[in-house]
Structures are given as structure tokens and as C-alpha cells.
Amino acid sequence: MDQTILGIESYCDETAAAVYQSKTGIQSNVIFSQSQHQRYGGTVPEIASRAHLEKIGFIVTQALKVANRTLDNIDVIAVTNKPGLPGSLLIGVCFAKAIAWAKQKKIIGINHLEGHAFSSFLEHVVPFPHLCLTVSGGHTSLYLIHDFGQYTLLGRTLDDAAGEAFDKVAKFLGLPYPGGPIIEKLAQAANFKDFFHYPRSMSNSYDFSFSGLKTAVLYDLVKKGMYDLNTKMVSDSIDRTVQQQVASSLLVCMSDIFKNKLKRAIKDYKNIKAVTFVGGVACNKFLQEQLHTLCIAHNLPFFVPSKEYCTDNAAMIAFVGNYKAARNEFADYTLDIFE
Ligand code: KG4
Ligand code: ZN
Numbered sequence: 001m002d003q004t005i006l007g008i009e010s011y012c013d014e015t016a017a018a019v020y021q022s023k024t025g026i027q028s029n030v031i032f033s034q035s036q037h038q039r040y041g042g043t044v045p046e047i048a049s050r051a052h053l054e055k056i057g058f059i060v061t062q063a064l065k066v067a068n069r070t071l072d073n074i075d076v077i078a079v080t081n082k083p084g085l086p087g088s089l090l091i092g093v094c095f096a097k098a099i100a101w102a103k104q105k106k107i108i109g110i111n112h113l114e115g116h117a118f119s120s121f122l123e124h125v126v127p128f129p130h131l132c133l134t135v136s137g138g139h140t141s142l143y144l145i146h147d148f149g150q151y152t153l154l155g156r157t158l159d160d161a162a163g164e165a166f167d168k169v170a171k172f173l174g175l176p177y178p179g180g181p182i183i184e185k186l187a188q189a190a191n192f193k194d195f196f197h198y199p200r201s202m203s204n205s206y207d208f209s210f211s212g213l214k215t216a217v218l219y220d221l222v223k224k225g226m227y228d229l230n231t232k233m234v235s236d237s238i239d240r241t242v243q244q245q246v247a248s249s250l251l252v253c254m255s256d257i258f259k260n261k262l263k264r265a266i267k268d269y270k271n272i273k274a275v276t277f278v279g280g281v282a283c284n285k286f287l288q289e290q291l292h293t294l295c296i297a298h299n300l301p302f303f304v305p306s307k308e309y310c311t312d313n314a315a316m317i318a319f320v321g322n323y324k325a326a327r328n329e330f331a332d333y334t335l336d337i338f339e
């Protein structure tokens with residue numbers, strides 16, 4: 001059955017809408033990234049929900065326009081309803097419910113993480129079963145994916161997400177938010193060398209932990225006189241070389257952590273046919289290369305979405321909406337949010 005899905009995403013600080021058609025794929029993918037949070041060094045929930053409210057009508061209209069559609073020729077509305085910032089999720093869900101009711105359209109609530117986990121399918125045909133490493137500012141998880149909508153969580157972070165660790169270390173170095181892309185640039189300038197040998201958590205489970213790593217970097221900077229714990233101020237004497245060496249050591253450490261978990265999973269799940277790497281942190285070319293090399297060594301195809309589908313977007317939400325609609329997994333107008 002050919003159907004057209006309007007996807008709406010507002011779980012954190014990106015207001016996004018996209019149109020996906022079952023037979024022909026992505027028709028539009030429009031994203032508004034809220035830059036208002038940069039000066040606070042992280043997302044401010046109240047500012048995020050207000051910004052969603054201001055932008056959502058425009059973004060949805062744009063997505064329909066680019067796809068050359070109106071609401072009348074949309075079959076289903078798929079909207080992120082969990083997990084996320086409650087105020088942000090509410091804007092997307094209320095907007096989706098309002099237009100669904102006004103135009104008598106079917107509606108489906110989508111898990112943001114399921115969106116990321118299947119985002120590779122927007123551009124690739126990935127064989128099942130496969131391993132999916134989802135790494136973003138809010139989440140770090142390893143899944144065994146059996147089929148569309150069927151997956152087992154093997155492990156997740158017990159504290160900070162990896163993207164959050166990048167963002168926080170950037171803050172300790174006096175760098176702007178979001179930290180991941182800047183850390184990557186600085187690390188490249190230091191040739192991705194491991195200067196400081198930060199600790200790799202040695203846990204035997206598939207779970208991750210990044211708060212110890214973050215604290216190790218912080219205390220190393222304090223020891224070097226680059227950060228004052230009392231005033232929470234970065235020293236004026238911090239220079240580009242220190243920033244590059246810290247960034248490079250952090251990235252190499254992250255890469256080792258991901259490689260170790262993946263190596264174990266590849267060994268434990270011998271029937272897997274591929275590996276995918278998704279979420280905002282998957283934009284990182286060094287991490288991509290490292291994981292790709294590991295997969296080549298194990299004779300496994302490796303898939304990473306394009307940048308616009310790695311970071312938060314509504315195309316991945318519409319894609320999940322498409323297979324859920326095909327299975328009649330619709331919600332009704334009582335659809336609610338879950339943190
Ligand atoms: O998936 P995403 O857009 O939003 C969440 O669902 O969190 O991910 C945002 C995260 C931020 O923490 C950002 O620093 C990180 O992805 N990120 C990167 C890179 N680009 C974005 N981390 C490392 N290297 C990058 N190139
Ligand atoms: Zn995300």
C-alpha cells in the first residue's frame with residue numbers, strides 16, 4: 001500500500017517536520033535548530049518549548065510545501081511522543097493532534113530512539129539482524145535489531161550520554177555548545193593522538209558509563225591549572241594546544257570504548273549481518289572510520305546515515321510511522337507524552 005506520512009519531531013531543541021512516501025521515500029526534511037541555547041552551554045527546557053511553539057506551524061508548512069503536498073493528501077501523522085523534554089514533546093504532540101483532528105487524519109506516537117535506530121533505512125537497505133549503536137546528546141545505547149520495530153536493548157549508558165560528555169568537556173575547555181563538532185576539529189589538528197590516556201570503563205556488561213571519564217578530564221584540567229573548581233571558570237592561560245590534546249585524547253578514548261563494546265557484541269551475536277552507527281555523535285568522521293575498520297575486519301557491512309539524518313530529524317520519525325501504519329498501530333486523539 002502506498003501511503004504518505006507527515007513526521008513531526010520536537011523532543012528536545014530541534015523543531016522538525018518531514019514527508020515520507022512508502023513507495024518513493026523521503027519527499028522533504030525540514031529542521032530548525034534552536035541556537036538560543038548556545039549562550040547557556042546546554043538546552044534550557046523552557047526556552048526550547050517556547051521556540052517550538054513559535055516555529056512549529058512554519059516548519060510543518062515548509063515540509064508540506066517542499067514535498068509539494070497539502071494536509072489533504074497526507075494519510076498519516078507520525079509524531080515523537082517519548083522520551084524527551086515534556087514541554088517540548090507537548091508542543092509537537094498537541095500540534096499533531098490538532099491538525100489530525102481538524103483534517104480527520106490517523107495519528108501515531110513514535111519513540112524518538114526507535115526513529116534513530118531505524119534512521120539508516122532512509123538511505124540504505126540494512127539486513128536483519130544487525131547491531132545498532134545509537135549515540136546522541138541524550139542517549140547512548142546498543143541494540144540488537146531483529147526486524148522493523150523489533151529490537152532488544154543490549155546496553156545503555158548508566159549516567160551521561162556520550163554526546164553530553166563531549167558537550168561538557170567542551171564547556172570545561174571554554175568552547176561553545178554543542179561541543180562534539182568542535183572537539184572533532186581540535187582532535188584532528190592533534191592528529192587523533194592519545195596524549196592523556198583517560199580511563200576506559202572496563203565493565204563486562206554492554207552498559208556504558210561516561211561520568212567517570214568526564215570527571216577524569218575535569219580533574220586533569222584542574223591539576224594542569226586550566227580550570228578553577230571553586231569559580232567554575234576556565235583559566236585565561238588555556239591555549240589551543242591544550243584544547244587540541246584534550247579533545248584528541250577524549251575522542252580516542254570514546255572510540256576505544258565503542259570498539260570494545262562492539263567487538264564483544266560481534267563475538268556474542270554470531271548471526272548478525274551488519275552494524276549501524278546513528279545519532280548526532282555518528283556525524284563524527286573519526287569514530288565512523290574507526291568503527292568501519294572494525295567491521296571490515298569482521299567482514300560486516302557498516303552503515304551510517306548522512307549528517308541530516310544522524311542529528312535529530314523528522315524523516316526518521318515518518319519512516320517509523322510508515323511501517324507502524326502498515327501494521328495498523330495507530331493511536332487515537334488521547335495520545336499523550338511520556339518522559
Ligand atoms: O542526535 P542529536 O542531534 O540530538 C540528541 O538526540 O541528543 O545529537 C546531538 C549531540 C550533541 O551532544 C553534539 O555534541 C553531538 O551530537 N555531535 C557530535 C558531532 N556532531 C554532533 N559529537 C561528536 N562529533 C561530532 N562531529
Ligand atoms: Zn536524537
